[in-house]
Amino acid sequence: MERKLMKGNEAVGEAAIAAGCRYFFGYPITPQNELPEYMARRLPEVGGTYLQAESEVSAINMVYGAAGAGARVMTSSSSPGISLKQEGLSYLAGAELPCVVVNMMRGGPGLGGIQPAQSDYFQATKGGGHGDYHLLVLAPAYVQELVDLVQEAFDLADKYRNPVMILGDGVLGQMMEPVAITKYIDPRDLPKKEWATTGASGRRPNLINSLYIDPVELAAHNRKLAAKYQRMCREEQRFQEYCLEDAETILVAYGVMARICRSVVDMARHSGLKWGLFRPISLYPFPGDALYDRAKEAGVRRVVTAELSCGQLIEDVRLALDGLVPTELLAYPGGLVPSPAEVFRQAKSERGALNGCSA
Numbered sequence: 001m002e003r004k005l006m007k008g009n010e011a012v013g014e015a016a017i018a019a020g021c022r023y024f025f026g027y028p029i030t031p032q033n034e035l036p037e038y039m040a041r042r043l044p045e046v047g048g049t050y051l052q053a054e055s056e057v058s059a060i061n062m063v064y065g066a067a068g069a070g071a072r073v074m075t076s077s078s079s080p081g082i083s084l085k086q087e088g089l090s091y092l093a094g095a096e097l098p099c100v101v102v103n104m105m106r107g108g109p110g111l112g113g114i115q116p117a118q119s120d121y122f123q124a125t126k127g128g129g130h131g132d133y134h135l136l137v138l139a140p141a142y143v144q145e146l147v148d149l150v151q152e153a154f155d156l157a158d159k160y161r162n163p164v165m166i167l168g169d170g171v172l173g174q175m176m177e178p179v180a181i182t183k184y185i186d187p188r189d190l191p192k193k194e195w196a197t198t199g200a201s202g203r204r205p206n207l208i209n210s211l212y213i214d215p216v217e218l219a220a221h222n223r224k225l226a227a228k229y230q231r232m233c234r235e236e237q238r239f240q241e242y243c244l245e246d247a248e249t250i251l252v253a254y255g256v257m258a259r260i261c262r263s264v265v266d267m268a269r270h271s272g273l274k275w276g277l278f279r280p281i282s283l284y285p286f287p288g289d290a291l292y293d294r295a296k297e298a299g300v301r302r303v304v305t306a307e308l309s310c311g312q313l314i315e316d317v318r319l320a321l322d323g324l325v326p327t328e329l330l331a332y333p334g335g336l337v338p339s340p341a342e343v344f345r346q347a348k349s350e351r352g353a354l355n356g357c358s359a
Contacts, residue, residue, distance in 0.1 A: 003178040008143045008168065009034035011179050012102055013042060015150040016074050020185040021100070022048035023073040025062035027055055029081040030114045031170035032104035036076065056081045060088030067097035068208045070196030072154050072187060076102035078170075079120055080111055083128065089163055090129030093225070094210030098157030100150065101135070102166045104173035107335035115335025116170030118255060118308035124167050125284040125316070132222050134229045136164040136236060137283040139254040143177035149281075151183065156236070158193075160228055167283060169308065171256040171337065238281035239290050243269060247276030248299050251347065252291065252317050253306045254280050256337070261306050263340035264347065273348070274299070280313075288320030295324050304347050306330040308337065 006014070013035050016024070024039040036052065043050040053059035059075050066073040077085065082103045092099060103124065107117040122128075124137045136156055140146040146168060153164040197206050212218035240258075243265050244250065253261040258279040268275035278294060280287050295303055302325055305314040310333045318327050330346055332338050338346075 003180045005176055006143065006179050007034055007174065007176050008146055009104065009173040010038045011143050011147050012076070012150050012166070012173075013038035014181055015147040016100065016154070017042060017046055017048070018181045018184045019072065019151040019154040020187040020190055021072040021074050021154060022046065022187055023066045023071050024048070024050050024075065025053050025059040025066070025073070026075050026077065027053050027059050027081060029078045031106060031116070032076050032078045032102065032173050034173070035102065035104075056084035057088065060085040060092075063099050063101075064088060064092055064095070064097060067092065067099045068095070068197050070193040070198055072098075072158075072190070074100040074102065076104070078104045079106045079108050079117070082120065082123065086123075086129035089135065090127075090131050090133055091210050092163045093129075093133035093135065094131060094221075095208050096161040096225075097163070097208065098154075098161050099163050100153045100157055100166065101163055102150075102168065105167065105169040107333070113335045114170065116172075116256065116308065116337060117333065117335055118169060118257065119310070119312065119333060120167065121283065121307070121309060121312035124165050125286070133225065134162075134232070134284055136160065136162060136232060137167050138164065138238070139167045139281060139283050140172065141255050141258045141279065143172065143175065144179045146172060147179050147181055151181075158191075160232060161195075162228065162232075167255070169256055233285040236282055237285050237287040237290065239287040240279040240281060241294070242277040242279070244276035244278065244294050246274050246299065247294075247297075248274040248301045249276070249347070250295060250300060250303045251275060251277045251306060252280070252303060252313065253277065254283065254313065257306050257308055257332075260338065260340050260343055264306075264344045267340060267344045268348075283313075283316075286316045286320065288316065291317065291320045292322070292324065295321055300325055302326045302328060304328045304330060306332075306343055306347070308332050
């Protein structure tokens with residue numbers, strides 16, 4: 001298997017092309033600019049279309065058009081740029097249009113900074129736009145996993161006719177690691193989307209819409225969507241465990257913080273402490289059942305959530321645990337990325353909320 005050293009942002013682009021994506025609409029914002037730059041160069045080489053829109057609002061509505069025509073399409077941005085796409089994401093979910101959206105998070109709120117953060121968790125998992133909708137949200141921790149999940153995201157988007165978000169951060173987008181992309185799909189070999197607006201010669205025209213004037217019709221549509229989200233919750237919970245067999249303290253973290261916490265667990269084990277790591281990979285649906293099962297094991301004394309935000313992931317952790325064991329927060333907001341030694345020291349102190357944040 002040939003492996004190539006790639007930056008995370010560029011690996012996303014190549015993975016999307018390998019998955020049959022031939023349309024990308026976006027707008028530049030740090031720290032994900034290498035992705036649209038890569039797509040601007042590569043898509044014409046494979047017969048695709050790259051277009052830099054005049055704004056993030058325009059870009060997400062271009063995605064709506066391409067998705068409605070049945071194409072595999074992607075957009076990307078970072079934090080405040082994703083905020084501008086929220087109305088379009090609600091429209092895409094309401095119209096049941098598949099697409100992939102990449103968010104390489106940075107610190108906020110507002111324009112914030114360009115350093116990596118995880119403070120878009122609520123925005124991604126709770127629906128930053130209006131209405132009762134959800135995105136499937138996947139959170140890779142390694143560049144190879146970023147590649148794998150981007151490719152899978154296109155399949156999941158088609159399976160559920162729903163937008164899928166890849167939630168990364170500035171560290172993952174900028175770091176370089178060896179990756180292998182082994183499967184390339186020709187878009188012509190993908191299953192035909194009978195619902196798409198590709199012309200109506202010989203059949204009834206398709207209508208793609210998220211506007212329902214009759215409240216009875218809108219209620220029925222919302223119930224249909226809710227059933228789909230419930231199916232996602234049953235079938236798409238993903239997680240990874242590390243050293244949980246005899247753990248007394250469980251660290252919960254995703255993305256780059258999970259990489260740090262894996263090293264923290266190694267430090268703890270070397271010091272004779274029985275610590276383990278639970279890493280959610282799907283943030284929506286959150287793998288709460290699995291976390292509860294691990295936390296109810298004999299000997300588990302506490303759960304510590306570590307995140308690059310003031311306490312967002314911990315809300316899903318506490319909801320899943322339902323008071324089973326004490327939960328604590330290690331918070332690193334605003335672009336602060338702690339060292340494993342710092343996290344180990346603070347987690348060992350059992351001080352709960354840190355850095356001026358509360359949970």
